Structures are given as structure tokens and as C-alpha cells.
Amino acid sequence: MRQAGRYLPEYRKTREKAGSFLGLCKNPDYATEVTLQPLRRFQLDASIMFSDILVIPEAMGMDLYFSEGEGPKFNNPLTNPQDSTILRTVTPETDLAFVMQTIKNLKAELPANIPLIGFSGSPWTLACYMIEGGSSKNYEKIKSWVYQSPQYLHQLLDKISTAVTDYLLAQIKSGVDTIMIFDSWGGVLSQNAFLEFSQPYIGRIFSDLSAAGYNHIPSISFTKGSGNWIKSLDQLNCSALGIDWTTDIGYARQNTNKVIQGNLDPVILSVADGDTVIQEAKKILDSYLKINHNFDKFIFNLGHGILPTANPDNVARLVDFVHEYTKR
């Protein structure tokens, strides 16, 4: 999950220098700097590059901006099912050169024992933003494609999947050690619709990366709200599944053979004191141990992205506790 962010004063400083959130993403020096900030404070086992999932739709021709307080928006959302034909083919090495440069910078800076995680949004999640034009309450616009124009939605998802595959391939070639796909909005679908419009496209990307010779690169898939679909996600051709905070981690362990990653409710870092943070993290670790008897195939993590209100002291205590407890 995202490590950098507004909860760190040094991030807010760099963000101010960059002038805007997109400016921060697109300047490799700044993006490198904010990626490294959390690692200077906390004994993290891995680093995740700082970027935004919406740089891909932007490279495809969507007009992206960030409105203060409302998050990402597109000025030209796809309103017509035929609209996917207007989208450009992405050449990540040039169109997203700033990401590749950030990765190269990071690989030069990071110690050899800290792997770098690259990522992309899932095709479904990117399509949600591209069609809704921003965040959404009921996803009525994209669901009108699901239920009235599925063939056009498949064309769009196909196009996005190709772009995502190429993007992740370029990230791997630039040096990332692991890749992750964030399916933030897969969980708004019925299971039937998820199995038609989200999971297969995530699966296709992983398979295409394997076919391209990158089978050895560990891969993680995270669908928020997928707790009761774990058995179906177990079929994905990837190494690990991210689990959100609503699912008991022992239950997740019982329903997949993959590595699992999760799942502290991120709000806890904002509202609880350090002792409570540790007590809640311990519940997760103990729930895993009860099923698995050791910590094999488990990556402790948050159950979703860290919030701007998180207390950095809590993060430090959490990271130290997890190391100490899992070594014991």
C-alpha cells in the first residue's frame, strides 16, 4: 500500500515545492524524494514507488486534474460507449518517462535488500474513473455500460489492459522488483459482474507478463471489498492477494494458497494510541498464526491506503512491533 503521503510533514513540504499533486507525480526528483521519505523514518521491508493510478488514462488522452478536497477528476469523461476508439495507444517509455526515471532513481538510491514495488490500477478501476469522471457514489454511469453496452465496455477494458500490461512491462524493465494491481472499485460489482468485467482483465495482465518472460517477478492483486470472493481470486495467476481490513486474515488464509497481504484498518493509525495500534496488529498476527502456525506466506500491511490523518508515531510503533513479534 501507499507509504508516502500527507501524514508526513516532509511530504507536505515537497508537495508544496512541486506546486500540485500531478506536478509531484511527474517530477522524478520529487517523486523519488517522497518515495524515500517513509523509509528514512520507518524500518519498512519494501518500498512502493510514488505515483498515481490515473497517469495511464491521462496518457491515453484523458484530461486529468485534481480538485482540492474532491480528488481526481477528468474533464472529458467517456460518455458514449463508442468513445474508447478515441483513446490513444500508450508508449510508456516515452509517454510515462517520468515514472521510468523515478524507478531508475529509486533503484540507484535504495539499499539492495529493499525491493521496489511498481503498480497500476486495474482495468475496471481505471474505467470507473474514466466513465464516472471522478469518484462516484453508485457507479450508475459505468454500470449502464455493464448492463446495456457490455461489448463496448469489453472493448474499453481490452484497450486499458493492453496499456496496463505495457506500462508494467516498462516498469519491470526500468527496475521494479515486484508489481501490484490496485482494483479499488471491483467490490462495487455483483460477483457475476466482477467475474466478467474485473477479474479476467487482471488475470490477463499477469498472464501476459508471464508470457513475456517475467514469471519470476512477484505479483500482488488487491480488490477492495472482495472478502467473499477469495476462493475465486485464488484462481488468478499472481503470487499474492491483498486483503482489506473487513476480512479476518485467518479466514483469508483458509481460502487461498497464495501469499496474503494485510490488513490493519488504516483508520486505527489516525485515531488510536500506540498501545492500541499494537493490540490490533497483534490480533491480526494471532489470527494468522492460529491457522498457519508460522508467518510463512504472510505480508503484514494495512488493509487500504494510509490516511492523511495517520499519526507517524503510530506507524513507527507498528512497524517495530510487527518485526519484533514475527521474529519471536
Place this chain on the structure above:
Amino acid sequence: MRQAGRYLPEYRKTREKAGSFLGLCKNPDYATEVTLQPLRRFQLDASIMFSDILVIPEAMGMDLYFSEGEGPKFNNPLTNPQDSTILRTVTPETDLAFVMQTIKNLKAELPANIPLIGFSGSPWTLACYMIEGGSSKNYEKIKSWVYQSPQYLHQLLDKISTAVTDYLLAQIKSGVDTIMIFDSWGGVLSQNAFLEFSQPYIGRIFSDLSAAGYNHIPSISFTKGSGNWIKSLDQLNCSALGIDWTTDIGYARQNTNKVIQGNLDPVILSVADGDTVIQEAKKILDSYLKINHNFDKFIFNLGHGILPTANPDNVARLVDFVHEYTKR
């Protein structure tokens, strides 16, 4: 689930006469009228009284209002963990006389073969509104009670549970045939926290109603986002579980012995044509049949409340199709 609403022109007319949403809830003639409207259009098997879950917190002393476009809000949210002591004890027969009168009106008007469903919000869900002051993105305020002041949150939930039990008892005495508890926000918790702060209070209400001699009144519990907790919800002392649209209904059937109710994605009624609505309803019915071989212990329903954008013609076709297909 809610049957009346803005998707019906006759509802909008009555709502306008009432002047405000709360005015509509509190006038038994108007509330009776909008409850009956969907039954005049559609061959529904049951009726659910028109009201709002927040009339209970209001009767406890919370200052409720509805802001246009933003939904319900409280002017005086509980900001201090000790605040629950200021809440009043509710006498539903007098404090919520308008609900009891609506129920009496409806029982006089409804045909004998149409049961009337009464309802309440769950203690956790009511507490969310009372502490957050309205809808919320991350539930940071109430989660600060969960993780820093659990004893005060338990006191508050205890107080709300008593009020809800008394409220549902009064509804039963006024004539409702079935009761339902809506736990709209239980799904924002980790399973641990859900099992401490939401499920036990729902369970206590059902048990108290049974102990009061109303074991014969069917009872339904609905927690949105509880698909991977069905086995634990199966322990509740109630007749039926509501299932949201993200969970496969056959999977739900395999994980509880209770009657289950669900679960068409309500957005489908807004965005799809009639044939697609029927095709999606058929998927649900067939998924149930695959596990159960007949429709025993199944109540077809939406997976959440009907949207203002729903197409009434789709609702009519859905109701007719479900009747026809399940008789066949």
C-alpha cells in the same frame, strides 16, 4: 427494502405537499399514502412502512435535519465519549406516536394477505450517524470511540439498543407483522470490531423481543457488506438475513440455515432495460436453485435500497417475472 421513494412521481407529489422529508415521515396520513403507493403499482408480496431510521436518535434528543443533496445530519453530534448520558429515554408510544399511527392506518388499509414490515436502524448504524453527524467517508470519529473509548461506546450502544427494542415492541403492538433491522454501516468495521460493536446489539434486540413474548414475529437482519461474515450472522437469533448484491446468493445459501433475502444490484433498475433486468434476476434465482433445488427459505429482493433514478417500468417487470418464474 424501502419500496416508496423519489423514483415514483406520486411520491414526489406527496413529498412536495408535506414540505420536507421529515414532515413526510411525521405526518401519518402522508406516510401511509407513500407506503401504499408502490403496492398500487406493483404486485408486491409485503409492504414496508415508510419512515426513517433516524427518528429514534431524534427522539433521544438529537437535532435532526435533512440538507438537500447531502442527506441526514445532526446539528449536535456526540463529540464527547461521555455525551451518551445526555440522551433521553424514549417512550415510543408518545415520542413516536406518528409511526404508531401510520402502522395502525396501514393495517386498516392493507389486504390481509399483505404483511406489514416495521423496522429500525441497528444500534451501530444509528451511533455512526449520531457521532459522525451525518454520512462519513472513513468513520474516523466513531472509530476513535471504538479504539480509544470502547467502554463509552458500549454505554451508548446499550442505551440505543434499549430504545430500539422499545421502539420495535411498540411497532409490533401497533400491528406490524415482521420486523427488520438495517445495519447499513456494520460493514465498515473489521470482523473483530463488528463482533464486538454491532452484531451483539442486534442479537440482544432480537432476544429481548423473543423474551417479551414475540418469538412468533419474523425478524430480518441486514448488514451491508457482510458477505464474508454470513457464518457468524447465522448465530443471530432472527429468522432471516438480508444479503447485499455483492454476494452470490448460492454462496449465502451454503453458509446459513436461515431464510435469506436478496439481492439484485439496485442500480440495474436505473440503468438497464427490462429484458436485462429479467436476465439479471434470473441469474440470482438460478444461483439459489443450484444449491437449494427449490425456492424455500428465499425472499427475492433488492440488495440495497431502491434509487431515486430507478425506472418504475423495470420494477413492474421485475416483480412480475419473479412471481412467474418462481411459480413455474
